[in-house]
Amino acid sequence: MSKKQMKLGLSMRYMGYHVGSWRHPDVPADGSSLFQSFLDVVQTAERAKFDMVFLADGIGVRLDDKPKGSMARSRHNVELEPLTLLSALAPMTRNIGLVATASTTYNEPYHIARKYGSLDQISGGRAAWNVVTSWSDQEAWNFSMSKQLEYDTRYERAHEFVEVVTGLWDSWDEDAFLLDKESGVFYDEEKMHVLNHVGKHFSVRGPLTVRRSPQGRPILVQAGVSEAGQQIAAEYCDMVFMAKNDLKSAQDYYASLKDRLERFGRKKTDLLMMLGLTPIVGRSREEAQEKYEELESLIDPIVGLSMLYRSFGDLSHLPLDGPVPKPDFDKVGLKSSAQMYYDLAQKQGLTIRQLYKKIGMAQEHKTVVGTAVDVVDEMESWFEQGAADGFNITPSLLPHGIDDFVDLVLPELRKRGRFRDDYEGRTLRENLGLPLPASRYETAKAASDKRLAS
Numbered sequence: 306m307s308k309k310q311m312k313l314g315l316s317m318r319y320m321g322y323h324v325g326s327w328r329h330p331d332v333p334a335d336g337s338s339l340f341q342s343f344l345d346v347v348q349t350a351e352r353a354k355f356d357m358v359f360l361a362d363g364i365g366v367r368l369d370d371k372p373k374g375s376m377a378r379s380r381h382n383v384e385l386e387p388l389t390l391l392s393a394l395a396p397m398t399r400n401i402g403l404v405a406t407a408s409t410t411y412n413e414p415y416h417i418a419r420k421y422g423s424l425d426q427i428s429g430g431r432a433a434w435n436v437v438t439s440w441s442d443q444e445a446w447n448f449s450m451s452k453q454l455e456y457d458t459r460y461e462r463a464h465e466f467v468e469v470v471t472g473l474w475d476s477w478d479e480d481a482f483l484l485d486k487e488s489g490v491f492y493d494e495e496k497m498h499v500l501n502h503v504g505k506h507f508s509v510r511g512p513l514t515v516r517r518s519p520q521g522r523p524i525l526v527q528a529g530v531s532e533a534g535q536q537i538a539a540e541y542c543d544m545v546f547m548a549k550n551d552l553k554s555a556q557d558y559y560a561s562l563k564d565r566l567e568r569f570g571r572k573k574t575d576l577l578m579m580l581g582l583t584p585i586v587g588r589s590r591e592e593a594q595e596k597y598e599e600l601e602s603l604i605d606p607i608v609g610l611s612m613l614y615r616s617f618g619d620l621s622h623l624p625l626d627g628p629v630p631k632p633d634f635d636k637v638g639l640k641s642s643a644q645m646y647y648d649l650a651q652k653q654g655l656t657i658r659q660l661y662k663k664i665g666m667a668q669e670h671k672t673v674v675g676t677a678v679d680v681v682d683e684m685e686s687w688f689e690q691g692a693a694d695g696f697n698i699t700p701s702l703l704p705h706g707i708d709d710f711v712d713l714v715l716p717e718l719r720k721r722g723r724f725r726d727d728y729e730g731r732t733l734r735e736n737l738g739l740p741l742p743a744s745r746y747e748t749a750k751a752a753s754d755k756r757l758a759s
Contacts, residue, residue: 308722312695316359321702324665325603327380357402360387365444372621375611395428402733404433414469422515430519430732435526460533474522475744476512520734521742539565555692580693581670609661616643625658677713
């Protein structure tokens with residue numbers, strides 16, 4: 306009997322998730338602005354048969370220069386716009402999924418529906434939208450706003466935003482375009498649908514000027530852990546990115562989201578939950594530990610304190626080797642991260658210095674330091690214990706992080722029957738094993754026909 310296989314994604318922001326990655330001697334310091342750097346990484350991931358690559362994004366430099374000088378020492382400042390980059394990568398690849406973040410706060414639904422619909426056509430059905438609400442005032446300042454929208458307003462808007470986008474993606478039936486040159490009929494009038502959405506935040510007529518997706522609609526992804534975020538994920542999304550480093554917490558979150566699906570007429574298998582994983586792998590445990598310690602040495606203390614600022618405020622007046630204070634949850638910008646970091650510090654007895662080193666190692670994600678066997682043992686354990694359907698690899702640095710994973714970890718995964726040898730299909734939806742979504746108009750017609758027949 307064959308074993309259940311994992312799904313794998315690769316997150317490739319900033320040429321590595323470790324805060325000091327750009328300082329590593331083997332990493333191109335300006336890699337996040339170089340198309341060739343991304344192309345090399347994506348083509349490596351596709352040769353390895355990864356399901357997808359992912360570009361997280363923020364539409365502003367989301368940093369405060371606190372402590373003074375930290376911003377000039379950070380690589381969180383210049384990068385390429387994700388949809389532009391993925392559209393350039395699409396014709397250079399064939400099977401791998403292309404996932405990008407876009408904000409529901411600083412975009413309009415029609416724009417997002419059209420852009421992702423176009424990427425889906427360009428790539429042959431491999432596009433996915435990671436839905437975010439944005440969280441920083443720095444982003445608001447770039448869009449004629451003095452501060453970000455209130456939390457509840459952001460999520461209320463996001464829910465309606467996703468409803469409109471998915472409606473626009475249903476504008477055309479799959480067989481709407483007749484393209485009959487002899488008769489002169491370009492499309493069947495009965496198979497074009499005008500949305501006519503009028504809601505609290507948006508008024509959108511439609512139809513979308515992009516034909517129906519080769520995979521029904523682009524894949525929808527979400528990463529929020531809030532109640533409002535989980536509701537959006539349960540109702541609409543195909544995939545959730547999880548940032549958990551504790552097995553019990555991951556299991557609880559996994560079960561909580563899966564249990565919500567039934568109320569929307571969905572099966573638990575209709576939503577994939579991908580755990581963020583940062584593997585630092587060596588041919589021996591000693592080699593892996595040396596890689597870990599080298600990365601730790603690249604963190605400037607000023608940058609370390611800046612990483613904690615959004616969750617704890619300015620801690621520069623406190624001793625670095627002293628305890629981590631409890632965050633003021635009424636003032637912090639990222640409540641979920643603040644709680645997670647504080648709980649981690651309390652559980653492990655971390656000092657301020659030790660906490661920022663953990664975060665510098667992308668410790669909001671699960672980190673494993675060891676051999677390929679160690680990494681796969683941990684992956685199998687979480688996979689089998691109902692904590693994840695797969696893993697979104699967040700390498701500490703690129704390209705070496707993905708090279709190590711492909712050369713060392715993947716052979717061990719395949720030896721255990723846990724990962725594919727080849728792609729199952731051409732679209733991202735096929736390769737993820739997710740059902741083809743029915744058009745809302747098709748669903749409504751089927752329900753109407755059933756009522757008339759009864």
